[in-house]
Amino acid sequence: MQKTLKIGIVFVALTALVSFSYKIFSKDDKSELLLEALSQVLEYHHYNPMSRDDAFSKKVYELYLEKIDFNKRYLIASDIKKLSEHELAIDDQIAIKSYEFFDLSLSIIHQRVEQAAGFYNEILTKPFDFKLDETAEFDAEKIEYAKNETELKEIWRKSLKYQVMTRLATAIEKQKNDSTNADKKSFEKLEKEARENVLKLHNKWFKRIRDLNEEDRRAEYLNAIAGVYDPHTEFYPPIAKEEFDIRMSGSYEGIGAVLQASEGYVKVVSIFPGSASWRQGELKAGDLILQVAQGEQEPVDILDMRLEDVVKLIKGKKETEVRLTIRKREGNEVVIPIVRDVVIMEETFAKSLIVRNKDNKNKVGYISLASFYTNLGSEKARSSSGDVESEILKLEKENVNGIIIDLRDNGGGSLGEVVKMAGLFIDKGAIVQIKTKHGKAQILADTDPRVQYDGKLIVLVNHFSASASEIFAAAIQDYKRGVIVGNPTWGKGTVQTILDFDDFLSSKLNDMKPLGALKLTVQKYYRINGHTTQLKGVIPDIILPDIYSELDMGEREYDNALSWDEIAAADYEINLKMNDDMNILRKRSEERVKFHPMFELIRKIAITVKKDDQNTATTLNLEKYQKEVIERREKLKFYEKLDKKIENLEIIITKEYKKKMEADTILAANYTNWKKVLESDVFLLEAISIMNDMK
DSSP, X not given: OTTTOOOGXXXXXXXXXXXXXXXXXXXXXXXXXXXXXXXXXXXXXXXSOOOOSHHHHHHHHHHHHXXXXXXXXXXXXXXXXXXXXXXXTHHHXXXXXXXXXXXXXXXXXXXXHHHHHHHHHHXXXXXXXXXXXXXXXXXGGGOOOBSSHHXXXXXXXXXXXXXXXHHHHHHHHHHHHOTTOOSOOOHHHHHHHHHHHHHHHHXXXXXXXXXXXXXXXXXXXXXXXXXXXXXXXXXXXXXXXXXXXXXXXXXXXXXXXXXXXXXXXXXXXXEOTTSHHHHHOOOOTTOEEEEXXXXXXXXXXXTTOOHHHHHHHHOOOTTOEEEXXXXXXXXXXXXXXXXXXXXXXXXXXXXXXXXXXXXXXXXXXXXXXXXXXXXXXXXXXXXXXXXXXXXXXXXXXXXXXXEEEEOTTOOOBOHHHHHHHHHTSSSSEEEEXXXXXXXXXXXXXXXXXXXXXXXXXXXXXXXXXXXXXXXXXXXXXXXXXXXXXXXXXXXXXXXXXXEEGGGGSOGGGGGGOOOOEEEEEEEEEEOTTSBBOTTTOOOOSEEOOOTTTTSOOSGGGSTTOOOOOBOOOOOOOOOSOOOOOHHHHHHHXXXXXXXXXXXXXXXXXXXXXXXXXXXXXXXXXHHHHHHHHHHHHHHHHHHHGGGSOOTTEEEEOOHHHHHHHHHOHHHHHHHHHHHHHHTTOHHHHHHHHHHHHOO
């Protein structure tokens, strides 16, 4: 929601800083000014200010160690002992604008990087023995820092062996399946080539690490300070906007994915509707990116790479291909080819169809909304609330027996739009409460007494419905206006804004620019019943099984996420309460789901996903690894059954869209593809059945 809501209070946030800073800082004190600026803004203007004490210092210390060596492949126990002497002193150092702890860490990490370079260069000169029955653990939470340099070198040996083994297994299989290649390479030759490839990649990787300057490293330290406040508060060093903007979408050409640095990896947070990734269909939120390749070129390992550098690898010219090696939440690794493109905005807009369970003649309206977009001040541009209203009118002409609003994978958007859209289904009243750290909550309400649609309503949500989607679902639930169906939502109940420090500096400090920018959490929003959606999200009235049901997902996964709380409920009147007994609807749904083969399959997959998520040890025996690859492929075939067409689910294109499709081949292709996806959607089938149960 930070894109569309910028609260006025933050624009006076640095007044005290500006009038104070230029009196005490000289031209050579830029780093001190930056620490002071960050410190003051966080202390006085973050939604949840913290006491600067030993507990605060300890959190900064732990978060910073994760940032500089999450996978524990550089630092050893003696380094930790030296650094731990500052564990409870960082708060005092911030107060006097000292970088003592940071400077010490910088000297240590530089030394360990060079040592690691020596390790990989030496280790990769000799062949590995892949017949040994040994394993490696790469889950940082399950391993300790190496006691000494000998243990550290062993960690590197196993890591390098695994990387060589995976490439070797791929090369062996490729050669085995290549019937045209008469000149087969020996095992020794293939193993040597795999080692050479890993060496080449590590040379490039360490060049990038050595290219990190002191300003880059300092940003990691400042981000550790900011990250203690909450996971969405981040410092960006003074680089071009497009470099620190992690949204690979919008006006430039790319794949259209929102990325986030996560424990040494790069995680896919969400997919931008209408983008190349969205149309390709395989990349999902929660996926971890392991490697990036330009078309058929050798892939680049991105473990521990800066997010900005990963973005540069993935971005590229329209119609060029990037191949991402992905570790899915299910545990399997796949290569996903994506042809870069500009975002096709038409795909982001609300659209509708008619859906029906063939066992029942009732026609049900279905509206898909991928994001809460807004016109951004342009009268000619479209808005989500306006488009949803138009789709409702189209469906009413078709005499539908209820409407399903699908907000699955909808990551949010405009706060104003979600208020307007919720207002389509009630007469008038409060929709959401917004609260800064000061003063009473502000109530945002629908003031239009019209009810654009007063019929039966279901809202479909899943784990990746977030922010504005949660506001809408919560409002419908609190007004008892409809039934929320699916899985508990993401649980993000905070609002951020981005501040550029340079905008608030006195002209006397122009020589200090650029300082950088800060994404700052400034508000929380609350349901009209007084509960925040933070951490807990929205719990559906009817919960359906999901392949991720057994995993801990959402905002609560993040370190230092703001807590759940509640405030006073807003005054609101329930005028359009539905007539159904929720317990009866829930019981009937449970009976159907219990015996439906597709949901039974989903439950089995969920158990497998959880087991794979917990099993993080990796074999370094080539034969065992090859067997695991075969098992993973068989498991993928198991998952592919989820894409099977459901015979009693009927998808009907409305008369109005049929006319448009006759004149627009692109629209026709998009609707045909969309229809094909929905035909295997068992969650949609159950939502239709619930709709048919409603009075």
